[in-house]
Amino acid sequence: MNSASTTSADATWPSWVLVVAAVLVSGLLLAGPALRRRYPVAWWLLAGFPAVALRVASTWRPLMAGCGLAMSRRPALTVVSGLVGNGAAPPQPRVPRLGLIRPTAGGFWLLVRLLPGQVPEDFVKAGPAMAEDWGVHAVRVTSWKPGVVRIAASAADPLAAPRIPRTRGPGQLLRVTVGALETGAAWVVDLRRVPHWLIVGATRSGKSTLINALVAGLAPQPVALVGIDCKGGMELSLYEPRLSALATNREQAVRLLAALVDLTLDRMTVCRAARVRNIWGLPEKERPVPVVVIVDEIAELFLVASRNEKDEAQAAGTALIRLAQLGAALGVFLVVAGQRVGSDLGPGVTALRAQLGGRVCHRVADPGTAEMALGDLNPDALKAAQAITPEQAGTAVLASGDGWERARSHLITEADAESIAAEYSHLTPNLSDLHVEAL
Known part of the structure; x- marks a missing residue:
């Protein structure tokens, strides 16, 4: 009797497992569209990633063979001889060893060990074929270490509609989330880590939107914002309630930049007296407020039409280079933007570019x-920046000494920027307190 009951239970157990699995799969299929729309990360981890991971594992060998990345285990003549003499099937070719497939918020990544004679560029060329075969948006291949490459895939385009952070507040000092990376991670501008930035982009490419996002993130923080906009303040005047100073022509810009150089020299004296290497080594109560200098349309500072203008342009360029060289340690940070930045503007631009470690390139003309x-x-x-199309407004390529990424900034409108600047105008430091003469 007990034996019969046990046998019956053993027979029905797999059936119950199948029923439960079928119910779960059906529920996931029915709720899939809503889950994907409202909770894209949860949908990807529960349904999207397992399916893609299975596809990657099952197609890896034929994909490598199709891309010319597989190698025969024996010389071709030996294989043919074996086929003719013994009628045996040819040995399976060797393929690069596939590592563990690890999920991310919107894709996955894995490591691959190269076969002898292969280089990372071979896999870079095969990236589009991988994306097509796996049904993902894009695949990017980078070198991980000698003999190993890292393959990262994005299931969908995370730059199509980057989400604005839910909370807005002071956050970490000089650290601002301005958009999303192609990997799905947040695009963070950290001025403590990369102190000076160059942002370029043609009209309606997204350059101004990025500056809006940066100012919106810095406005709630205890920092001084200084603007230089030699096009009459057409762009940066939006933030004027939150700016400690705004230069709207080159004459004013030269005076303001000279005052900022004096500020850095004063801070240098304070640090030397305190025997510290930068302002961050000072006690918090004695630490001067950080200053972020935003220069819009840098070409207007360097274009000259007369001898007097040439002297002004040279003075402005020299001051900017000094700020870039000294500022990181002394709490002065540069964000330089322009539609066109080229060596034809003079050697000062090239020298300044060398000091700006962070670069952002939108579509350029x-x-x-x-x-x-x-x-x-x-x-x-x-190459990636030159491939940005006019339809991809807001998309940019950002690069630094750490590498490069495709990214897109959050949409912060002019009205939003103006509202945020007014909201936090009470946090604007007085330039006289920073030993900078008013214009």
Whole structure:
């Protein structure tokens, strides 16, 4: 009797498992569209990633063979001889060893060990074929270490509609989330880590939107914002309630930049007296407020039409270079933007570019500007920037010494920027307290 009951229970157990699995799968299929729309990360981890991971594992060998990344285990003549003499099937070719497939918020990544004679560029060329075969938006291949590459895939385009952070507040000092990376991670501008930035982009490419996002993130923080907009303040006047100073022509810009250089020299004296290497080594109560200098349309500072203008342009360029060289340790940070930035503006621009470690390149109207922004850092980043189309407004390529990424800034409108600047106008430091003469 007990034996019969046990046998019956053993027979029905797999059936119950199948029923429960079928119910779960059916529920997931029915709720899939709503789950994907409201909770995209949860949907991807529960349904999307397992299916794609299975596809990657099952197609890896034929994909490598199709891309020319597989190698025969024996020389071709030996294989043919074996086929003719013994009628045996040819040995399976060797393929690069596939590592563990790890999920991310909107994709996955894995490591692959190269076969002898292979280089990372072989896998970079195969990236589009991988994306097509796996049914994902994009695949990016980078070198991980000698003999190993990292393959990262994005299931969907995370730059199509980057989500604005739910909370807004002071956050970490000099650290602002301005958009989303192609990997799905947040695009964070951290001025403590990369103190100076160059932002280029043609009209309606997203440059102004990025500056709006940066100012919106810095406005609630205890920092001084200084603007230089030699086009009469047409762009930066939106933030005037939150700006400690605004120069609207080159004459004012030269005076303001000279005052900022004096400020850095004063801070240098304070640090030397305290025997510290930067302002962050000072006690918090004695630490001067950080200053973020935003320069819009840098070309207006360097274009000259007379001898007097040439002297002004040279003075402005020299001051900017000094601020870039001294500012990081002394709490002065530069964000330099422009539609066109090229060596034709003079040697001062090239010297300044060398001091701006962070680069952001939107769609540009001339290849020289993209070359100036990214050419000295990474040739692959330059190619990616040149491929940005007019329909991809807001999309940019950002690069630094750490590498490069495609990204898109959050949409912060002019009205939003103006409202945020007014909301936090009470936090605006007085320039006289910073030993900077008013214009």
